[in-house]
Amino acid sequence: MAIEQSRREVEQWAQFELTLKGPIEGNPYLDVTLSARFQYKNYTCEPEGFYDGDGTYRVRFMPDRPGIWRYVTLSSHEVLDGLSGEFLCTPPSAGNHGTVRVKDEYLFAYEDGTPYMPFGTTCYHWTHHGSKELEELTLQTLKNSPFNKVRMCLLPTRDMQPPLQVAFAGTCPEDLDKQQFNPAFFAHLEQRIHDLMQLGIEADLVLFHPYDKGYWGVDNMDADTDAFYLRYVIARLASFRNVWWSLCNEYDFNKYKSIPDWDRLLQLTQRYDPYQHLRSIHNGTKMYKSSSLYDFSKPWITHQSIQHWEAELTTSWREAVAKPIVIDEISYEGNSSRRWGNISGEELTHRFWEGLSRGGFVGHGESFINRETRAWISSGGKLYGESTERIAFLRKVMEEGPADWMKTAEEGTYKLLYFGRHQHAFLNLELRQDSSYRIELIDTWQMTITPLPGTFSGSCRVDLPGKPFMALRIQKIG
Amino acid sequence: MAIEQSRREVEQWAQFELTLKGPIEGNPYLDVTLSARFQYKNYTCEPEGFYDGDGTYRVRFMPDRPGIWRYVTLSSHEVLDGLSGEFLCTPPSAGNHGTVRVKDEYLFAYEDGTPYMPFGTTCYHWTHHGSKELEELTLQTLKNSPFNKVRMCLLPTRDMQPPLQVAFAGTCPEDLDKQQFNPAFFAHLEQRIHDLMQLGIEADLVLFHPYDKGYWGVDNMDADTDAFYLRYVIARLASFRNVWWSLCNEYDFNKYKSIPDWDRLLQLTQRYDPYQHLRSIHNGTKMYKSSSLYDFSKPWITHQSIQHWEAELTTSWREAVAKPIVIDEISYEGNSSRRWGNISGEELTHRFWEGLSRGGFVGHGESFINRETRAWISSGGKLYGESTERIAFLRKVMEEGPADWMKTAEEGTYKLLYFGRHQHAFLNLELRQDSSYRIELIDTWQMTITPLPGTFSGSCRVDLPGKPFMALRIQKIG
Helix, strand or coil: CECCCCCCEEECCCCEEEEEECCCCCCHHHHCCEEEEEEECCEEECCEEEECCCCEEEEEECCCCCEEEEEEEEECCHHHCCCEEEEEEECCCCCCCCCEEEECCCEEEECCCCEECCCEEECCCCCCCCCHHHHHHHHHHHHCCCCCEEEEECCCCCCCCCCCCCCEECCCCCCCEEEEECHHHHHHHHHHHHHHHHCCCEEEEEEECCCCCCCCCCCCCCHHHHHHHHHHHHHHHCCCCCEEEEEECCHHHCCCCCHHHHHHHHHHHHHHCCCCCCEECCCCCCCCCHHHCCCCCCCCCCCEEEECCCHHHHHHHHHHCCCCEEEEECCCEECCCCHHHCECHHHHHHHHHHHHHCCCEECCCEECCCCCCCCHHHHCCCCCCCHHHHHHHHHHHHHHCCCCHHHHHHHCCEEEEECCCECCCEEEEECCCCCCEEEEEEECCCCEEEECCCCECCEEEEECCCCCCEEEEEEECC | CECCCCCCEEECCCCEEEEEECCCCCCHHHHCCEEEEEEECCEEECCEEEECCCCEEEEEECCCCCEEEEEEEEECCHHHCCCEEEEEEECCCCCCCCCEEEECCCEEEECCCCEECCCEEECCCCCCCCCHHHHHHHHHHHHCCCCCEEEEECCCCCCCCCCCCCCEECCCCCCCEEEEECHHHHHHHHHHHHHHHHCCCEEEEEEECCCCCCCCCCCCCCHHHHHHHHHHHHHHHCCCCCEEEEEECCHHHCCCCCHHHHHHHHHHHHHHCCCCCCEECCCCCCCCCHHHCCCCCCCCCCCEEEECCCHHHHHHHHHHCCCCEEEEECCCEECCCCHHHCECHHHHHHHHHHHHHCCCEECCCEECCCCCCCCHHHHCCCCCCCHHHHHHHHHHHHHHCCCCHHHHHHHCCEEEEECCCECCCEEEEECCCCCCEEEEEEECCCCEEEECCCCECCEEEEECCCCCCEEEEEEECC
16 A cells, blocks of 8 residues: 655665554554565565554664665555555765764775765763753754764663653653653653754663662663663664664673673664664773773674773784774763763873874763763763863864874874873984975864974974974875 | 903902903904903903993903902903902901892892892983982982982983984984994993992993984894894993893884893893892773783893882782882872872872882972973982982882891781871781780871880870871881
8 A cells, every 4th residue: 555654755874754644553663563675676675663652653764775665565564564665865964974884994084985074972862861951952062073973871860750751651660661651751862862863963872771779670681671671772763874883882781681682682682673774882991901892893793882990902903903992981081080081181181192193092081070960971961071172173083184194193294292191302213205294283282283394304303392292293295 | 362451459349440441443352352261369350341432442351259359351352351460358348239130039139138228210311311419419309319229321312402312323314324333421320330330329230221212223222233232231330239220111002013022132241240239110001900010020120110000009919920020110209290200299299108018119309390490300410309318218218128028027026017008096917916016107298207106016096197108017026
């Protein structure tokens, strides 16, 4: 049966949504299967649909090429089965570059080829506090920040007190029904993911975490419930082009699950996500124990999402696994009483430069207490630190340079040298004899770029100001 | 035959010197053996003597208990053999605490029991430049500094141009005779070791190093020549109570020698030194490769003389080997073009606090270039950095505390907590319920100590200024 949908035109990498009415009796979340096969010429894609409460069913689809797409539904229930239709996919509008993918082993690019360098931040529960005002403040802060990725959790923690809108039906631990979902929770979350998309920000969704300690019962679910939750999340959210899957935060702190469990859940995500969004898992391991990190060489992992406080190890992680390095947690700027949340802005800025200059990416976070808004990493709100503007400066420097700055360094055409706490009075450089170079001195803290007089070639000596946190940008000009 | 010596009284741990005239023909350094057996009651000690040129032979001895000591010489040459005499050993004068020894596994104390905490610095070649003025400036600088140990080399480097007084006979690489020594070189060196002793400074003598690269031919000598040199050095210098033996600097950079060679030379030192001065060897290994460090558990090693840039590893080194940790090289404050010589004073101060608070000791060094005097680590002269006065402050804090601050921390009577780059707004402490404590806030950079109001007990919260480089000193008062 051919059906009409009001929205007949959708741009490439935007979301087509098919809304259907169907059975309401029983537990439709469990009882009814639904998907749709979308077809453009000989290319087909079959995303799963989902029950959205009140007898409403939806199938969402993100088309990746312009033209007429036809679809037909498949369902275990006859009123939802065999429904067909079509829509027109138009070319992407300005600012829509598609989904972020891995490129050239260690880098990222949007699907249209535009380079993407993650400058992420973390606001784990910014959508969970039920305050529209705070959420809009967070969005405003993000808009004025250098951050183009946000790590955010779906599931509640022990510290979040009922009544609360959560992913599952119910608002208290006592009445939580993990056989049903909460459409209002997801509708709200989707609005915020969409808001981020409008700001050009990737939503790095943390699907599990170990912070519930059995209170809501969401970190010790059985394998079937985990899978049920995961498929529902994918059916609802995979069609947002700015979504990344972070299977778990600090997975090794969850005592109910083992590495084979995470393998299985990552593989499930790989199987059900039609768009193959970026997939990783994030460790919480003690320092200096790289052997207990998740094995990022596993084929379902797209990039290395690392917690570690030593950006210097980026070099060895690149050697270990040829996938992008994203140090999502490297300690937060702040004054928290916890070790992970009280480094200075100078130190965080330093770790960003150290990681980037070694060919990795670093994530930001802030946890100041006793300020107007609560810790940014958990609630969003305002930023108070000194690192944010320096990260904006670094992002500008990186985006002015080549997309693959490690390769150009090898080729001798562009190189970023960062000296951290070393405070040279001068430096001997070995440049190519047959080329000439322009060199600029970058003060990473003062955020200044000063061209050094003249041009450079071959063995040369560069005078430096004998201060820490300096960098050199060396560019071939002939 | 009984002989008379002009100097008949020597205080405990000072130097008794027996001067004899003997054969001048041939090569007395090689041809003549000489020692003397010193006896006090049933205690005997037999140091080797040495040829001092011009037909003069000497035997030096450091008595370790007061009373009448009798001696008799033993020699391969009849005029030096069987000479006997005695001297009176008097109690040590003020400021003379004897030789430094290892105490309680991880600590040091002078022989009379006075605690000794090494706050060392490095001036590798301060005695080698032939400038009395510069050497006296160095001594003046040391006198006004917190440093109570100096690392200093005996052998020349490639960069030191002839003509030069060196340990061996001759002044140029071409005429160097490694079968004979240079008494003038040693007399000068001994004067400087004595000068350090007068200032209460230990002379951490670096006996070999890898910086000659074959130029003077002193880093690739054969096993016999190495032993010949080593025995001569011990015969001349072991009777200075402030001497430590550092067999080699950056031993792993010397391509002519292997670990078994160093084992042998360390064992030789152990065999010939009658006083068992502290003995170690210092690595030059790349970072993060602790497996290539010298195995400090070997029985002839008294303490761990480490080069590493991460003071945080002190904890693991203590776990690995129960001997004192002395991080003699942790990078130098300065503006050198070399990575090891250009960290900020803030960073070096931080590394000192990090190492000390973890139960190790840290060494200082400075390598500013383009200043009035050349780099301190090689030539001595003046100090320009910002760390020196902070190290003096730290030394004062440490010496005000218990000698074994790691043990008192376990016992809950005295504890030093250092936070480095963490900038807490507050901290939750777990103190003993049945005791009360005084807590002081230490600003390690501003060098202030501020008592926190009131007393503390059990679980308590301490407000902190939210700035990096803070420490807490917690002392039980009841």
